[in-house]
Amino acid sequence: QDKTFTIALVPGLTTDAFYITMRKGAEAAAKAVGAELVFQGAPDFNPVTQVPVLDAIIAKKPDAILIAPTDKDQLIQPLKKAHDAGIPVITVDTFIGDGIYQTGAGDAEFPLSYIASDNVLGGAIAARALAKAVGEKGKVYVSNVKPGISTTDQREQGFKDEMAANHPGIEVLESQFNDNDANKAASQLQAVFARNSDLVGVFGANLFSALGAANGVQQAGQTGNIKVVAFDAPTSIVDNINSGLVDVAIAQHPAEIGYFGVMSAYAHLTGNSIPTAIGTGFTIIDKANVADPDVAKYIYSD
């Protein structure tokens, strides 16, 4: 085929290493198949700012849209517009409806595929890693960005559910919201620790929550005593793991998500059928394996 397909990728927000890495994977795939990638998003993880971007993308009638919907309910109608215009939609990282597509039932099953590492599962994996690191007992809490962000909300959910179900020795304290401010996240860790001297671990549900919580542990002089599990793995995480600030990082595979996203879209456009869900999995990074090139390749943005 000699037509160059244009594939749009709309991230949850543009100012996040996770999505920037996803873009790199997508670009690699686009290059491989000779498609053109358009990357456009909003600065906030919020439907109110994401939908206009989506509209502008639809206006240009790309051949396919990959999108990380900022809400599972609120993006249904806006995405339907794309679907109605005949543009295939694939959701990446997050989903609409219940994430089960092409069933012919309900009004949110029209996307072709959901390609992601499930955030709920990610939270559960983080819970397991933290439980193991702290020896299955003690107090932990979730350091989270702000309420209303579906990805981080799901990670928190997965974390709490897993702890409740399978780790009876662990008490999960109230979550704390830091407004994506590492400084506030650090202070919150210190406050939680000042109140609970038996705090043994914290799960940072996104980059700055983890970065801040890790610094809070350091400021509190508890490095090694309070375990830090971080979600996402930007380059700075390597140093943090090496220096012992962060004990475990749960790396999603954004580059893979982007890569598979474009590949799936291309496959669909060229008349092939694609699976309705592709899980990309996680990599658990800690001091023991951080130097391993097989692991290091999942560190974002290289």
Added chain:
Amino acid sequence: MTSTVDEPPKVDPHIAPQADHADQTQTLIGHIAQLRAWLFLGALIIIFEIWSRLSFGGTFVLSPFNWQSIAIFAVAPLLLAIGQTFVIISGGIDLSMGFIMGLAAVVAAHMTNLAGLYMPLPFAMLFGILVAVLVATIPGMINGLLISRLKVPPFIGTLGMFGVARGTAFLLAGGTTVPVKNEYFAMLGNGRILGIPYLVLVTAVFVLVMHYILSQTRFGQHNYAIGANAQAARRAGIDIKGHILKLYVLSSVCAGLGGALYAARFTAGAAQAGEPLLLDCVAAVVIGGASLFGGSGSILGTVAGALVIAVIQYGLVFLDVEPFWQFIAVGVVIIISVLIDQAQRRFSGAKQDE
């Protein structure tokens, strides 16, 4: 930034004198100043059109889809900006509008669902919207009382309410989004008539009413007077306390309507619905010709200001500018929008030196 009653005289730099012996010229220049934001909007559209044709050979301005999208996009920030226009003209500011909008969105969603159990869906929808707007007036009333009676500066009073409304909205929403199950509500949010989305129609009517209130009623006239010189207004016998109370209720009604329409459009209420709109809505008012010192501004200017912001943000995506460069471009365009004002002022011979 306060409209407490002991505000002393001040003259706004934006109503720089443009005197004239001939009434005609005076009026003309006055109108051009009002039109400035619209002129800028026109220039912006022309530039985008040229850019669009050069860069990918398509049209920007002639696509009805683009205009529908931009109009829908502008609805929420515009509704907030309308309320903010009144507040800013009075010399105040309302930082809490974004979360009052979120609160209203959550309430609208809950109430529509709840009412749907007891009455026909169209009525349930109306009931939900009504209750949402009514609930929104509560924080507005508290803002107004704090500012008028207890003389809390508007920035602080509404910043406090920012937190209170935020917390309340998230508590009501249980920290998540509240989906609405009401097909009429969804239709209101996404349907259109003759190609014009209902949302845009509702907003247009609302804007007209607000324009009437600001430009043709005593309430509006007093709002300008209070913003220019609260002391003079008080001495003239205007009930400033009552006015300010109404003012913040009015702005929360705008936010409440914004929240209800948000819930209709996204068929879900979310506490964070209005969070990203705060700076944009104030910027729309200022680009529309108001001064944060109070005393000047207009609804029509604000409409242009809101459209300027919507057109830039939509247009830059449409023109496929890199996201980080978009930040820069939006910033530059905002500055230029006001520079034009300055140039025009100089040209029209307004006093420059002092």
Added chain:
Amino acid sequence: MTSTVDEPPKVDPHIAPQADHADQTQTLIGHIAQLRAWLFLGALIIIFEIWSRLSFGGTFVLSPFNWQSIAIFAVAPLLLAIGQTFVIISGGIDLSMGFIMGLAAVVAAHMTNLAGLYMPLPFAMLFGILVAVLVATIPGMINGLLISRLKVPPFIGTLGMFGVARGTAFLLAGGTTVPVKNEYFAMLGNGRILGIPYLVLVTAVFVLVMHYILSQTRFGQHNYAIGANAQAARRAGIDIKGHILKLYVLSSVCAGLGGALYAARFTAGAAQAGEPLLLDCVAAVVIGGASLFGGSGSILGTVAGALVIAVIQYGLVFLDVEPFWQFIAVGVVIIISVLIDQAQRRFSGAKQDE
């Protein structure tokens, strides 16, 4: 909210006359007004202490750990608030500080790493900090020029720069965080001497210097005059354009230092480092006794304001308040902080009626 040169006279409601025939009393009342934010801080701490003892039998205020944590927490918002204090007293506002801070953090990280290749690490660190602060002055200079020469209102000029600095910072950072590899830098950010974190020491010295500049130099005196009546200041022969330029450079230096220290503390630069601090830093200034209309405010007040915010946010976590209720509590406390001001004013016999 503008400090362009054609600002007309205005009197700030916050410097409500508190006249007195006896000089002594006058001065005393004046000082109490200045101390208000500190008094509120004291009250807040006492309440938290009682609450803490009642709810779980432990102390809040007697724990040095708590104070170290709060002090470190307050560093970044305080640095921004110090710059903002100058700007707000002059009648302006600087919305771009947060992203100038982010820009500086990214530059500090890159430059420290780069310099580390060519010079000993301690020098590389100093070089990185220096370059970061210098780079930060560029947007400050542009802000100053826009506002003083081109008479762009500060809200719009700095909102534009908000976008420009944001875009630039993200471009430089490649959208991600930039890790710093320099142990001395990390030590600066996290080490302490006699239990006092270096960051807090550096900030304390900086605050003292800024207090000196605001309260004891001509620059400071002129800043107050411009905020109260830019016209009068101009007629008195003050070079307002030059002053405003320096002012916004000063505020960007504060942001630049904040960014460099951020990079030191987190051993990484991030473009979004200062984004969440905008409202907090303005709130600190206003709680500290400044008016957004300009003409009043002080560094010592701002320090108290920043501590009030830090103490509430830290204390509510310490006291185990539910997250959504924290939003509400912070809002309520912010409002109360100013209500006390009003009560004190009434009590001290300042004019109330007009």
Added chain:
Amino acid sequence: MNSQTPLLEVRNLSRHFGAVKALENCSLVVHPGEVVALAGDNGAGKTTMIKAISGVYAPTSGEILIEGKPVSFSSPQDAREKGIETIYQDLALADNLTIGGNIFLGREPMRKAFGFLPVIDRKAMAEAARQTMALLDFHVKRLDAPVSNFSGGQRQAVAIGRAVYWNARILIMDEPTAALGVPEQRKVVALIKSLKAQGRGVVFISHNLQDIFAVSDRIVVLRRGIVAGERNINETTHDEVVKLMIGG
């Protein structure tokens, strides 16, 4: 002085600002058709007195009676409703409004647009503004310009015009002629005389003894917050008044 009930009576009024006793036990009576001058050095308390009468300041103590009935104004609105119009020394104009807008501030005339929609009648306001200003010999063309465009004296005239327009029973004027040109000063003096002839009461503050002697029936002299003396105008001289002011 005559024996009918006074239009306005102020009894033992005090007003303190913190420790500053701006006014201490001051009394004042104005009968219908009477012009009472309030004189005194700078800072004597004249402005404070009239602000207390017109509801701007709440008195610290003392009583105000209108036509024999005690009143207590909690705002200037109350005072205006009782027929008291005031021209303030510091003007108090809304600089962004037109002359008409200022004259009618708080009492804007309305008309029905399209037969049903109430809107502010700006034409009526402009016309009234033109007429009122003409009464003071100001012939303004720029009726749709904000008052910030006008000169010091022109603005003063707007303030006078506003007070005059509303046909108050009691007119209080704080240095109304201070910024006015010579012909306008004369016009204001003539105006006060005609108000007097209509049986209204006028309180007139001025530092210009000539003007005071030209229009007043009685003069009350304040000194450092107390009443230093009260004289019928035809029983006193410039020199005596000055002596009262400076406390000779």
Added chain:
Amino acid sequence: MNSQTPLLEVRNLSRHFGAVKALENCSLVVHPGEVVALAGDNGAGKTTMIKAISGVYAPTSGEILIEGKPVSFSSPQDAREKGIETIYQDLALADNLTIGGNIFLGREPMRKAFGFLPVIDRKAMAEAARQTMALLDFHVKRLDAPVSNFSGGQRQAVAIGRAVYWNARILIMDEPTAALGVPEQRKVVALIKSLKAQGRGVVFISHNLQDIFAVSDRIVVLRRGIVAGERNINETTHDEVVKLMIGG
């Protein structure tokens, strides 16, 4: 008029605001030791003229010469540096500063704290404020109160005090006595006489013809932006001046 180089000369000055010709081809000369009164009806252009001289407004056209040398002020700062001090009709005080702060605004005295650290010398400012105000017969105690606490006349005195303090060669006063009490008015008149005796030049705007005739050597009358006439004071009368003003 005499033949030495004038201290200040204004040649064919015009200043327009948009279409408003506030000033059109006006000229004015002030010699050392001369007091020139600028008179005219409200809106005649007096304030505009002196604002052009003191660097507040850039003239639309025309020339200003100081001691025979053409100058072009781009700001009031330039004018102050050439020895021109101005009292503005609309005062222009920084209301949040003390009297001393206002007098010294832009030229604050410094001292060294701890022998090395330059700080503003607030004590010296307060002392100078006290003395300067005493010169005008104002005996202020509250030297650390912001000027917003003072009465209209007291504030006027601060503005006069500032201009006087700096020993300007040329003093421009826009209705300086308008808000002042009788004794203070006399004090200002005496002050102007002493400035004159010291060989300074004074431009004096007033609507009070008595004051004008008491202190001026010459009177320049403006009418609607043009010079309607110029008279030596001892060759004219009140009536002639009024006629010039209103264009009889």
